[in-house]
Amino acid sequence: xxxxxxxxxxxxxxxxxxxxxxxxxxxxxxxxxxxxxxxxxxxxxxxxxxxxxxxxxxxxxxxxxxxxxxxxxxxxxxxxxxxxxxxxxxxxxxxxxxxxxxxxxxxxxxxxxxxxxxxxxxxxxxxxxxxxxxxxxxxxxxxxxxxxxxxxxxxxxxxxxxxxxxxxxxxxxxxxxxxxxxxxxxxxxxxxxxxxxxxxxxxxxxxxxxxxxxxxxxxxxxxxxxxxxxxxxxxxxxxxxxxxxxxxxxxxxxxxxxxxxxxxxxxxxxxxxxxxxxxxxxxxxxxxxxxxxxxxxxxxxxxxxxxxxxxxxxxxxxxxxxxxxxxxxxxxxxxxxxxxxxxxxxxxxxxxx
Amino acid sequence: xxxxxxxxxxxxxxxxxxxxxxxxxxxxxxxxxxxxxxxxxxxxxxxxxxxxxxxxxxxxxxxxxxxxxxxxxxxxxxxxxxxxxxxxxxxxxxxxxxxxxxxxxxxxxxxxxxxxxxxxxxxxxxxxxxxxxxxxxxxxxxxxxxxxxxxxxxxxxxxxxxxxxxxxxxxxxxxxxxxxxxxxxxxxxxxxxxxxxxxxxxxxxxxxxxxxxxxxxxxxxxxxxxxxxxxxxxxxxxxxxxxxxxxxxxxxxxxxxxxxxxxxxxxxxxxxxxxxxxxxxxxxxxxxxxxxxxxxxxxxxxxxxxxxxxxxxxxxxxxxxxxxxxxxxxxxxxxxxxxxxxxxxxxxxxxxxxxxxxxxxxxxxxxxxxxxxxxxxxxxxxxxxxxxxxxxxxxxxxxxxxxxxxxxxxxxxxxxxxxxx
Numbered sequence: 001x002x003x004x005x006x007x008x009x010x011x012x013x014x015x016x017x018x019x020x021x022x023x024x025x026x027x028x029x030x031x032x033x034x035x036x037x038x039x040x041x042x043x044x045x046x047x048x049x050x051x052x053x054x055x056x057x058x059x060x061x062x063x064x065x066x067x068x069x070x071x072x073x074x075x076x077x078x079x080x081x082x083x084x085x086x087x088x089x090x091x092x093x094x095x096x097x098x099x100x101x102x103x104x105x106x107x108x109x110x111x112x113x114x115x116x117x118x119x120x121x122x123x124x125x126x127x128x129x130x131x132x133x134x135x136x137x138x139x140x141x142x143x144x145x146x147x148x149x150x151x152x153x154x155x156x157x158x159x160x161x162x163x164x165x166x167x168x169x170x171x172x173x174x175x176x177x178x179x180x181x182x183x184x185x186x187x188x189x190x191x192x193x194x195x196x197x198x199x200x201x202x203x204x205x206x207x208x209x210x211x212x213x214x215x216x217x218x219x220x221x222x223x224x225x226x227x228x229x230x231x232x233x234x235x236x237x238x239x240x241x242x243x244x245x246x247x248x249x250x251x252x253x254x255x256x257x258x259x260x261x262x263x264x265x266x267x268x269x270x271x272x273x274x275x276x277x278x279x280x281x282x283x284x285x286x287x288x289x290x291x292x293x294x295x296x297x298x299x300x301x302x303x304x305x306x307x308x309x310x311x312x313x314x315x316x317x318x319x320x321x322x323x324x325x326x327x328x329x330x331x332x333x334x335x336x337x338x339x340x341x342x343x344x345x346x347x348x349x350x351x352x353x
Numbered sequence: 354x355x356x357x358x359x360x361x362x363x364x365x366x367x368x369x370x371x372x373x374x375x376x377x378x379x380x381x382x383x384x385x386x387x388x389x390x391x392x393x394x395x396x397x398x399x400x401x402x403x404x405x406x407x408x409x410x411x412x413x414x415x416x417x418x419x420x421x422x423x424x425x426x427x428x429x430x431x432x433x434x435x436x437x438x439x440x441x442x443x444x445x446x447x448x449x450x451x452x453x454x455x456x457x458x459x460x461x462x463x464x465x466x467x468x469x470x471x472x473x474x475x476x477x478x479x480x481x482x483x484x485x486x487x488x489x490x491x492x493x494x495x496x497x498x499x500x501x502x503x504x505x506x507x508x509x510x511x512x513x514x515x516x517x518x519x520x521x522x523x524x525x526x527x528x529x530x531x532x533x534x535x536x537x538x539x540x541x542x543x544x545x546x547x548x549x550x551x552x553x554x555x556x557x558x559x560x561x562x563x564x565x566x567x568x569x570x571x572x573x574x575x576x577x578x579x580x581x582x583x584x585x586x587x588x589x590x591x592x593x594x595x596x597x598x599x600x601x602x603x604x605x606x607x608x609x610x611x612x613x614x615x616x617x618x619x620x621x622x623x624x625x626x627x628x629x630x631x632x633x634x635x636x637x638x639x640x641x642x643x644x645x646x647x648x649x650x651x652x653x654x655x656x657x658x659x660x661x662x663x664x665x666x667x668x669x670x671x672x673x674x675x676x677x678x679x680x681x682x683x684x685x686x687x688x689x690x691x692x693x694x695x696x697x698x699x700x701x702x703x704x705x706x707x708x709x710x711x712x713x714x715x716x717x718x719x720x721x722x723x724x725x726x727x728x729x730x731x732x733x734x735x736x737x738x739x740x741x742x743x744x745x746x747x748x749x750x751x752x753x754x755x756x757x758x759x760x761x762x763x764x765x766x767x768x769x770x771x772x773x774x
Contacts, residue, residue: 041729045437046722073499076475080693080726082499087694087730099501106472106496110529114498117522268475272482293435298722301435302479308433322435 153243168231206344386466424455577621634716
């Protein structure tokens with residue numbers, strides 16, 4: 001871990017502010033490896049892989065060089081993780097500096113003001129760590145740079161939809177890099193990739209939407225695509241929605257960022273109607289749907305019956321997977337995926353006449 | 354289930370049944386509005402505005418106690434809702450959404466005018482939105498800003514220095530949300546909230562909880578526990594849903610006086626008591642007989658649960674110049690008090706010492722994910738304090754996976770090998 005980096009537990013922390021304060025943003029991601037130290041404190045079936053690995057890293061001292069660990073309040077598991085980490089520090093089990101970014105996402109009239117104030121508080125905290133308080137122009141500059149990166153990411157997203165020219169596994173890697181890569185480098189990398197992809201042929205195979213709990217890795221993409229399908233969109237902040245819309249260059253750039261992250265951050269506390277709208281738009285251009293509901297899911301499973309009914313009405317085949325998103329699907333799940341892709345292929349052929 | 358030992362318990366049970374019958378009559382016959390609330394919503398505001406309020410958790414406990422939960426939960430499963438989703442907070446929804454699957458107690462819930470929930474756990478927004486959609490009713494959400502500063506010994510700060518217990522921005526946020534809730538209630542009821550009446554109500558809540566505090570001291574200090582934990586819960590929770598009302602205060606006093614009389618006369622819940630146990634977590638509503646199972650065989654009695662203890666420590670607020678702020682300070686951190694480090698573990702160890710606890714049974718809830726957090730911290734803190742811990746894997750409303758015999762055998766072994774040595 002290099003100095004001057006801020007580790008965030010979920011991409012709901014404004015990277016523009018992190019960069020304006022002089023830091024590099026690093027996001028916690030899940031993995032398939034063991035987490036024995038974390039397992040002694042984190043109850044099973046509650047915390048997703050990314051938080052288990054984050055806690056493992058903290059307890060092992062691997063994040064001791066991080067300037068700050070920022071935990072956004074965008075899921076209950078993240079909030080509990082913050083409280084646990086705080087307790088480890090209190091008890092001398094860890095030394096990492098930790099802060100809660102209390103970003104709320106409900107629709108109450110008082111939520112916006114709260115979030116703007118908490119975003120300013122985060123900026124103050126970051127500035128005190130770096131000794132550098134960015135001006136409004138500094139923040140606008142970072143917004144401009146990030147917006148350029150968003151535009152490049154949106155080009156990649158466009159090349160996945162309707163007539164896909166890139167696999168979901170490859171696209172996911174490119175889009176996920178939005179959060180951690182320097183914006184100027186990201187623009188260059190993403191545009192190069194977009195040019196290369198655009199020049200290539202369209203990909204055959206049924207187009208799959210990956211929904212349910214957001215994924216933060218491409219293991220499921222790879223499993224689905226091993227059956228000849230193409231993942232053209234996935235719910236969550238790492239893939240299709242990594243970039244989203246631009247942040248407006250307002251008089252108050254901190255408020256603009258707060259608004260952007262409150263409304264666009266996708267996670268367990270995103271209002272259900274936002275996700276329903278996004279899913280409805282995605283269903284226009286897909287041939288099959290995979291719903292991932294891992295064992296730690298407490299939220300997205302509630303959406304499943306309504307989604308299943310929509311899919312049934314529209315005759316879109318789907319599979320519901322209950323495994324850890326970072327582990328390979330079971331043989332039985334592969335059989336299900338294969339059957340789904342086969343059914344979707346037949347429907348695709350029928351539609352094409 | 355064991356017979357009730359206290360007259361107050363019989364009165365509390367009768368009151369709840371009659372209260373619900375009256376509610377149905379008022380809703381169906383008199384077209385009065387009522388609201389369905391999560392347990393941690395400030396019920397006082399609804400009562401003052403003339404909107405009767407039913408607790409989701411209370412209703413779930415009634416459905417489970419009447420052995421109706423499995424049918425509704427089977428219907429949830431059949432509809433594709435996976436088994437790791439919270440059953441406690443959603444059983445009420447299931448009893449509405451899949452009404453034909455079972456026989457809801459006492460005629461079932463009528464359609465509410467409003468549903469209201471604090472967004473503590475992530476699932477609450479989903480469950481309550483689905484429930485509101487099923488009823489065609491309005492949903493009001495109280496968001497839950499996270500606590501960044503958790504000063505030690507919250508149960509002492511909360512009474513007089515409650516402004517120090519909740520960070521100013523969190524307090525301001527909850528006050529603002531409660532004011533918006535009041536606006537909605539005023540629109541529904543056509544009444545204006547009387548702030549003096551709110552202050553007076555909170556003063557009565559203080560009186561009620563002081564009475565329970567005195568009852569708790571009696572239970573903690575009596576040579577033998579004078580009242581079973583299950584009866585403590587019945588008496589406390591019957592009053593909590595209508596807290597600060599004349600009946601609640603009168604009933605709290607009747608309960609206290611009966612407990613005091615039992616202590617005075619040397620009457621124990623389990624004469625010859627050899628082990629004092631505490632239960633950590635929500636109640637095992639589908640098998641409350643579990644809590645009295647070990648009295649005869651091992652002279653082991655459950656003495657403590659959060660239900661009586663949390664009232665005095667979590668609700669009393671002195672200094673009511675700004676009653677809405679006082680109410681908000683109580684509302685802001687329920688989850689942190691009861692489940693999360695450092696607050697939950699510190700409080701529970703303190704309570705265990707006060708109550709001379711010999712062994713603790715800690716619920717490992719199967720599906721209630723947020724309520725399942727903090728357990729390892731609590732278990733470790735108790736063991737470090739010299740109090741043996743037995744984790745109990747169970748769902749509080751879902752009896753389908755409950756191994757009643759196995760769990761009882763586990764407790765017997767725990768008592769014999771770790772508590773009664």
